[in-house]
Amino acid sequence: MFPFFKIIYLILQGLPWAILSPFFWIVILLVWTQYKRTAEMEKKMFGTIKIKPQEKVLYAIFYGCLGGLVGSLVVMLLGVSITEAGLVYVWPLALLLMLIHPHLMCFSYAGGLVSLFSLIFGFPRVDVAGLMALVAVLHLVESTLIFFAGYINTAPIFIKSEKYGIIGGFSLQEFWPVPIMLLTIVTAQIPQQTLIRMPDWWPLIKPFPDVLKNPNAIFMMFPVVAALGYGDIALTMTPRNRCRSSALNLLAFSGILLFLSVLASRYRIFAFIAATFAPVAHELLIIYGKISQKGEKPLFIHPPQGQMVLDVVKGSPAEKMGLGPGDIILSVNDKPVNTPQELKQVLDAFPTFLWLAVKKSNGEIKNPEMNAYPDGINFLGAILVPDDENVTYVVMEEAGIFSRLIRWLKK
Numbered sequence: 364m365f366p367f368f369k370i371i372y373l374i375l376q377g378l379p380w381a382i383l384s385p386f387f388w389i390v391i392l393l394v395w396t397q398y399k400r401t402a403e404m405e406k407k408m409f410g411t412i413k414i415k416p417q418e419k420v421l422y423a424i425f426y427g428c429l430g431g432l433v434g435s436l437v438v439m440l441l442g443v444s445i446t447e448a449g450l451v452y453v454w455p456l457a458l459l460l461m462l463i464h465p466h467l468m469c470f471s472y473a474g475g476l477v478s479l480f481s482l483i484f485g486f487p488r489v490d491v492a493g494l495m496a497l498v499a500v501l502h503l504v505e506s507t508l509i510f511f512a513g514y515i516n517t518a519p520i521f522i523k524s525e526k527y528g529i530i531g532g533f534s535l536q537e538f539w540p541v542p543i544m545l546l547t548i549v550t551a552q553i554p555q556q557t558l559i560r561m562p563d564w565w566p567l568i569k570p571f572p573d574v575l576k577n578p579n580a581i582f583m584m585f586p587v588v589a590a591l592g593y594g595d596i597a598l599t600m601t602p603r604n605r606c607r608s609s610a611l612n613l614l615a616f617s618g619i620l621l622f623l624s625v626l627a628s629r630y631r632i633f634a635f636i637a638a639t640f641a642p643v644a645h646e647l648l649i650i651y652g653k654i655s656q657k658g659e660k661p662l663f664i665h666p667p668q669g670q671m672v673l674d675v676v677k678g679s680p681a682e683k684m685g686l687g688p689g690d691i692i693l694s695v696n697d698k699p700v701n702t703p704q705e706l707k708q709v710l711d712a713f714p715t716f717l718w719l720a721v722k723k724s725n726g727e728i729k730n731p732e733m734n735a736y737p738d739g740i741n742f743l744g745a746i747l748v749p750d751d752e753n754v755t756y757v758v759m760e761e762a763g764i765f766s767r768l769i770r771w772l773k774k
Contacts, residue, residue: 364562366560366561373544374544377435377584378432380586384586387542387588390590391420393590394420394423394539395416395420408519411744414516414677423538423539426508426511427539427591428541430504431543433504435544437500438545439546441496441500441568442566443497443568444548444566446547446548446574447488447489447493448489448493448497454473460473466649470498471502471641472641472642472646475639475641477494479635482631482634482635490570491634491637492569492627493628495623495638496621497545498620500621506613507610507614508537510606510610510611510614512537513537513593513610517602519531519746521748531749532597533596533602535596535606536594539591540590542587543587544585544587545584545587546582547582548574549581550577550579550580550581551579566582593609595609599656601662601689612651616644620641663748669692669699669700670702670747671692671747672691672745672746673748674745675744675745676745680735680744683733689724690724692745693719693721693722695709695710696714703747710740712739713739713740714735715734715735715739716736717733718731
């Protein structure tokens with residue numbers, strides 16, 4: 364029987380060491396920098412910030428630690444060892460690939476290429492099954508985080524569409540510092556009473572046979588920090604649905620890669636299959652994610668009547684009155700609001716009582732009200748889908764350093 368409780372106890376003992384490491388806090392600093400940049404973009408586009416960067420960082424730490432616990436359990440259950448996983452080769456290659464395009468920094472590409480090179484030429488000596496299993500576990504953790512937390516810190520954006528003009532959407536940019544326990548194989552004479560006896564079927568991901576020939580070889584846990592991120596946009600579906608669709612696709616990818624890794628530790632042919640599957644399948648996921656929204660109608664287009672809500676500011680009157688993405692404000696205090704200027708004229712009077720006619724996404728008409736006596740309200744806190752191109756909008760572009768350098772030289 365697998366000693367779950369003993370393993371969980373050791374994981375909980377080890378994870379705080381990862382959290383206390385300087386690298387964990389360096390990752391948090393990088394996360395805060397990214398969120399601060401997003402906040403500056405929101406301020407420029409909408410004149411307000413939806414969620415403060417420090418709040419986003421706290422979310423990232425909380426969910427990152429939960430993700431690390433899940434990942435650690437999977438690593439221990441499968442017995443994934445990084446003793447000869449070739450990370451010393453994978454990291455530099457991943458950084459080089461990032462220069463071509465940011466998404467190529469993912470270990471699926473560098474890990475797959477290093478594994479194939481090792482299988483074909485015999486150098487470097489790499490435990491392909493262990494490396495591919497590690498890639499699969501990291502994507503499993505990432506898919507879990509995307510499913511449960513990928514939509515928490517969404518940022519509203521405007522994008523120019525050739526067919527529909529300026530449309531609304533959401534930028535899904537999440538970053539998580541993930542403290543995780545990994546395994547390595549060491550040779551040491553340790554008293555038996557301090558060791559945890561594992562079942563005969565363990566590990567599922569078997570290392571090279573010669574590694575375990577030494578009678579003093581043992582698996583040892585050690586803490587590390589991984590930095591995981593998720594970048595996407597939601598145009599044709601809500602952020603929650605977009606995240607869950609992406610997460611399920613990524614979960615399928617990681618599940619298949621894990622299965623191939625188990626087989627690769629037993630049959631050499633599956634090592635070739637796993638090493639090929641990782642970069643090819645991951646790239647297909649990227650391509651599918653890009654084209655999946657192109658043929659569908661965007662959710663947030665300026666309506667023929669009223670003003671469509673793209674998002675609401677936290678704690679604002681709009682949020683308190685229950686407004687949300689996709690709602691259409693038809694009138695305020697019985698005055699039609701077909702343009703932002705008409706809405707501004709109503710609010711410039713600092714009304715002490717607001718009543719709205721709102722068309723919900725299901726077609727139902729609601730009439731939310733709010734008493735603001737005696738100060739009145741002149742800021743609704745609703746980010747509206749624009750009806751013209753005289754707004755700041757985002758140009759969707761993600762180029763590598765090489766591409767940017769070539770473009771700069773051509774100027």
